[in-house]
Amino acid sequence: MLESVLRKMVSAAGVFIGLGYVLPNIATVVMLNYFVSQYPIESLGNIYMISGIILFIIASILLMTVGVIIVIGGFQYFIGKVPREAMFLGILLSSFYLLCLGMGSSLIQIQQHLSLPLLMMIAGSVLVMASTAVYVAPSPRFKVVGSLIGITGGVLLAIAIHNSEILELVFDAQAPPWNVPFPGPFMSIAILEGFALILGSVTALINSIARSREKPVTYVFLSIVALVYGIGVFIGSLILSFSFLNLVWKAPWELALYGQPQWVVNTVIFWVASLGMLEIGGIILVLSSCVGFIFATTQFSRP
Secondary structure (H helix, E strand, C coil): CHHHHHHHHHHHHHHHHHHHHHHHHHHHHHHHHHHHHCCCCCCHHHHHHHHHHHHHHHHHHHHHHHHHHHHHHHHHHHCCCCCHHHHHHHHHHHHHHHHHHHHHHHHHCCCCCCCHHHHHHHHHHHHHHHHHHHHCCCCHHHHHHHHHHHHHHHHHHHHHHHHCCCCHHHHCCCCCCCCCCCCCCCCCCHHHHHHHHHHHHHHHHHHHHCCHHHHHHHHHHHHHHHHHHHHHHHHHHHHHHHHHHHHHHCCCCCCCCCCCCHHHHHHHHHHHHHHHHHHHHHHHHHHHHHHHHHHHHHHHCCC
């Protein structure tokens, strides 16, 4: 009974978070395309900016694809099938997504300085891709090695995400700047997103070495990851929604949307509405983590 409830809650959270990766990024792609059109190709700095924004557009499309995969995986998990192929493909595309973000940010900042966090993001995403390829090998030793590589990549990404500005590089370069506190790459509060990445890698290591009677430990770690990310994605998307609403409210007389075409304001309104998917998904994910802790406790108590 408890396992069935947990399965339904995780599936629902996956569907909402997947849609939350797809819908807001439609608005992101629209706005980034609009910003590209504002830069004439007349200087090397503008060329670097355009190239970086194009990589951001590619990254947003990749995250939309990841969202579709998560939605499909959520439906598969609901009917009782563990979506291993979807998980593998989703992790690879997510790593490619982070790689595009790191390279795009580096191009935008190339005339200033290449910050260490951006280099760590590029290196970390490559390590996570490599760890995923090694982890899916049938040998237990390969799984352990893949997990260790993943932990290294997760630590690098956690540090990079916490210390990097990504979409701010584009939106704050406009006149006037947007001054919006964008969350981390996966729409969660940056520091919590970093912890979730590290804990996810540790969970993969524990799952690869745990015996059948020790599997409840994996459930506990998965619940911790869900709790940390769920809180982060709920708060991160909520803060971003209120920040956008502030811009829309003051659009007739000041701030970034003043004097912009009406379709730009409508795109931001759509952005705010679509972030509601992530907020709902975050709440369900937190609730499912609580049920996961209870389920793990029942598994520990079995003889």
